[in-house]
Amino acid sequence: MNTAEIRRRFLDYFAQRGHEVVPSAPLLYNDPTLLFVNAGMVPFKPYFTGAEAPPFNRATSVQKCVRTLDIEEVGKTTRHGTFFQMNGNFSFGDYFKEQAISYAWELVTGSTESGCLGFDPDTVWVTVLHSDDEAARLWAEVAGLPQERIQRRGLRDNYWHMGIPGPGGPCSEIYIDRGPEYGPDGGPVVDEDRFLEIWNLVFMQEELSEVRAKDDFDTVGDLPRKNIDTGMGLERVAYLLQGVDNLYEIDEVFPVIARAAELAGTGYGAKRADDVRLRVVGDHIRSALMLIGDGVTPGNEARGYVLRRLLRRTVRSMRLLGVREPVLNELLPLSSAAMKASYPEVEKDFDRISQIAYAEEDAFRRTLTAGTQIFDLAVRDAKSHQLSTLTGERAFQLHDTYGFPIDLTLEMASEQGLAVDEGGFRRLMQEQKDRAKADAKSKKAGSQGSEAYRQLRDRGTTPFTGYSELVTDSKVRGIVVDGQLAQTAGEGSTVEVVLEQTPFYAESGGQDSDAGVITADGVRLEVVDVQRPVKGLIVHRVRVLEGELRTGQDVLASVDAEWRLGACQAHSGTHVMHAALRQVLGPTALQSGSYNKPGYLRLDFAWPSGLSQDLRAAVEEAANQGIRKDLNVSATYMPLARAREIGALALFGETYDEEVRVVEMGGLWSRELCGGTHVQHSSQIGLVSLLGESSVGSGVRRVEAFVGIEAFRFLARERSLVLGLTDALKVQPDQLMDRVTKMVAQLKNAEREIAALRSKSVLAEVDSIVAKTHDMWGVGYIGHHAEGVGGGDLRTLALEIRSRVAQQPSVICVIGGTQEKPSVVVATTEGARYRGLNAGELVRIASETLGGRGGGNDDLAQGGGNDAGQIPAALKAVEYAIGHRVQS
Known part of the structure; x- marks a missing residue:
């Protein structure tokens, strides 16, 4: 039974029973609280709230709906669709529970010859609110359902309200058992994939005065008139009656998927990744067709932005399937042909709809070509610096210069295992005009700086002596001031300095740069940062504390010994933490980025879910056991091929020279490619104290820890805090958690009571x-x-x-x-x-x-x-x- 026929049967059934057939309202309904119509009852809301008198006592409709909160889930599940249709029958003070249940049962299980849907009565299950004895009784009496197929559920599942003060009431949901191949037996309370909800009957009977949550609200009393509001998912009924597995395979969607698969040279059902993309295309094409048909045009705000996002996700999904030619001219007509039986206006208005859609595709294809190249460069740059996050500046550049919407950047970054600094992006958007000027200035300075670095690099690389010494005699090769080479730098200025050789470690591999001083006769420089802006060139950012620095001047470069010790402890601690994660979680828990500085480390690693408290404790224990074993730490240079042969771990996405440095701790326990500075024995790390663990992107977790003396100080502060609390609460340390838990519970109860009293006082x-x-x-x-x-x-x-x-x-x-x-x-x-x-x-x-x-x-x-x-x-x-x- 095709979807249009199901739609016709539903409307005819209720029309024959005295219901006014109400045409679907446009998706752009005049409701300031909604972006689009998202439920079948929206056009009838004024009647339910009492704001308007209904012009009829009973009505029926098939309402077009769009929901945008689940766009990211489209294609991944069998249930999430952007555009969908909601069949509904409504009573405004006319019939109530018994008649609504009777109608629903007859339409669902009545024979197809009589105009009904013909579901097997033995496959029907229902749920009711746990306290709704009347509905449970009616299902048994009217439908003859056995008690085991009438299941009771709580407010969260079986009570409906609008989320604000107004009408509400219990509801009863109708489910169809799809069979044991879809899941375990036991009804909807056990498995809602096997037992698929198709219809929700809302018995609107109460007036709500306060709504705090789905299952937390206050009632004033009964409504003066009891109402019925039902919603049947047309797409769900269609895929059940058409014998397919999900809403993407019904007659109104699948022709687009089939043609998209043909264009991509792939088969639907062959690969999960391809299937998800094909389902995205099928859903989004239909959604865009209906939105444009109802007057939405692509834009950068609100409704227009949703449409633009749907069209751009379609084009991008096809490109990921290998199709780089325009696709909407192939796919949109198929969607129109599939939908015209239910909505003839899409065929009538297709020229306008297609013109808008094709123009948006053309614009986005130009955007995608330029922007993808910039995005790929940004990803390579982030990974080369062992970063797990694209900066807000990068995201803003993609948006501002190349027209990439932030959601597309988020999606593409996630595919690369990277997060995006959304907060930074939003701030830059707010300051767009000022940022444009600052960005232009920055680019000009950066260009000049690059030329200066190139000239200095042409004179040779900067040898790094810091592996073997902290103090090095050297000479000033060049001074860079505001991007230009300079001969001198005066007291009080901040400049960049390149030396002939240096013991200062430049920030790389996740390790922060060294601190220290550079001195000469009458000159003292504070080193505040060290970078490698050009491969092979080490550049020191310095503040001139005393004297005047000159190009060619002999200097003494001295790394702060305490700083370097802390840096070595932190970097070696990062290797220890990486080894501990793999020891506890398994070999797939591989590092995807890190940052460490004296006293602190963070490490990002591939893992699908958060770590329990027990797992975090096990990782911390494994790390400190590795430290306690006093493992020898060694660094060896070897060909890259040999390093791979012996199992040295490399950071994913990083590029390496043919000659690499391999750092080992206890042989195979920790063997990684690394250019950082390290302790000589693991015991010199002292201690690692895990601070926490969190998510930084899809499939990427982050651990943070204090290292060395900072770890001891952290634990000392924790001990002092515990002792202070035990003294204040007069309990032993092992009793502290229980006591605090009880106090928190008492405080929450008191706060709720106070809030209730305050609310009553205000409303009085x-x-x-x-x-x-x-x-x-x-x-x-x-x-x-x-x-x-x-x-x-x-x-x-x-x-x-x-x-x-x-x-x-x-x-x-x-x-x-x-x-x-x-x-x-x-x-x-x-x-x-x-x-x-x-x-x-x-x-x-x-x-x-x-x-x-x-x-x-x-x-x-x-x-x-x-x-x-x-x-x-x-x-x-x-x-x-x-x-x-x-x-x-």
């Missing part, structure tokens, strides 16, 4: 506040100074006031917070918004009067400032703005 004022409503040409204005009320309580107060006046055009402005930081919340009713009043605009007026900023949606917005003395003026400013608006 609502009636008196509402009584002071000021009418302004048909719009009620409620301006209130709620002294001392802040945070969520202020928002709750505004929402509660709005619920009391929801039937009239009203604006609520409440200001609370503290004297130092006043807060403001503005809420509007639907009638006020109809009169052109926007909460986001009004909250900005109030916040600016308070000396701050604010913003939000049309219906609810918040902000704040720093001048509580202006609260009366802020309330008056909002009042004035309302009057000006409603009179104009």
Whole structure:
């Protein structure tokens, strides 16, 4: 049974039973709280909330929906689709549970000859809310379901509400048993892959006053009229009735997948990676078709950005499948042909739809060609420096210069095992204009600096003497000032210096650069950084503390001995930690990046999930056992081929010369390619104290630790803290955890009680506040100074006031917070918004009067400032703005 036929049967069934057939609302529905329509009940929301009187008592529809939160999961699972269709039947104070259950049972299990769907009754299971005895009884009486196929679940699974105060109620979900090949027996509570949910019946019967979570809310009482809201996933029913495994293989999607596979020269079902990409293409093509059909055009914000992202993911997925030619002209017509039976308008409007889509593909293909090359360079650069994260600057460059959206950079970086500094990217976006000027200046200086480095490198490499000595006689080969070669550098300046030879270690291989001084007659330089901007050239960044430095001057380069000892301990500690991870977790836990400096190390490694407390303890134990064994540490130069032959570990993605340095600790226990400085025996590391473990990207984890004396100091601080707590709490150290746990539980209980009392106190004022409503040409204005009320309580107060006046055009402005930081919340009713009043605009007026900023949606917005003395003026400013608006 094709999807269009299932759709027709659903609508016909309910039309024959007195339901008004309501056409699907456009995906761009006029609801300020939604980007797109994301549920079948959205067009009926005003009827359920009581904001509008329904023009009919019962209705049915097949609603187009788009959900964007799961875009990353599309193609990876059988359930996540961007565009989907929700079949629904609705009752507004007409029939209730018994009739809804009867209708659903008949349509699901009735014969196909009678216009129903023909599912085997023996495959049907249902769930009900644990306390809904009535629904459980009705399923047994109406459908004849045995008790074992009527399962009870909690609020999280079987209660529905909108996430805000308003209507809610228990629900009953209908599942189909797909058979033992899909999972274990036992119903939905055991396995929701085998037992697939197809329909949710919501029995809307209660008024909610406060909603804190899916399963945490307060009820006022019963609704004056009980309503029915159901949602049947059309795609899920289709793939069950069509005998395929997932929603991507139904008749409305699979033709695109089949053609995409043909273009790529691959078979669907042959390789998992290819299948995921093909499913992404099938889903996104259909979603883009429907979005453009409903008026969305590609852009950089909100709805346009979602569409642009879908089209670009399609093109990129095809490129990953090896197709570099344009593809939308092949695939979009197939999607239109598959969807036209249900939505004839896509065929009628195909010229416009295709024109928009093809233009976006052309633009992105140009972007992809240039941007991918830059991205690949960025990845190679990051890996060559043993970094696991692309900088915010790199991500910004890809976006600003090459049009790469950040989500594409995130995806491509993840494929390379790298994270992206999203925080840095966002900051640069905020400062885009200033950054553009600074970036141009930086590039100019960098270009000049590169030329200076090249000239100095032409005179030879910089020999590194630091493996065998910390003090080296040398000579100044060159001075670089603002990217230009200079003959001198005066006292107080910060410049770059290249020596003929140096004991200073340049930052590389994860090891931070050395610290120390460079001296000559009457000259003293502090070394603040050491880098290798050009292969073979070591450049010291120095502050001239005394005298004047001259090119060609003889100098004495001296590394800080304590710094170098700490650096050696940290770098050797990193090797020890790497060996310990592989010892505990196995040989696949390979290093993917590191950073170490005196007293501290961090190491990134390949691993799919977080480490338990026991595993972290085992890794720390293995590392310190390796230190305790006083393993010999040696460094040997050998051909790269020989190093690989003896099993020396290399950092993935790093490039090496033909002659490499192999550092060993206890022979095979730790054998790695490494150019860093190390202790001579593992016992000289002293101690490694693991600080924590976290995720830094897909399949990459990070451990951090203190090393040497810093590890001892850290443990001493921990011991002092424990002793202080045991003394304060009058318990023994082994009793401390239990005592603190009990105290935390008591504190949380007290905080909940206080919050409940505070909320009651705040809401007790609502009636008196509402009584002071000021009418302004048909719009009620409620301006209130709620002294001392802040945070969520202020928002709750505004929402509660709005619920009391929801039937009239009203604006609520409440200001609370503290004297130092006043807060403001503005809420509007639907009638006020109809009169052109926007909460986001009004909250900005109030916040600016308070000396701050604010913003939000049309219906609810918040902000704040720093001048509580202006609260009366802020309330008056909002009042004035309302009057000006409603009179104009």
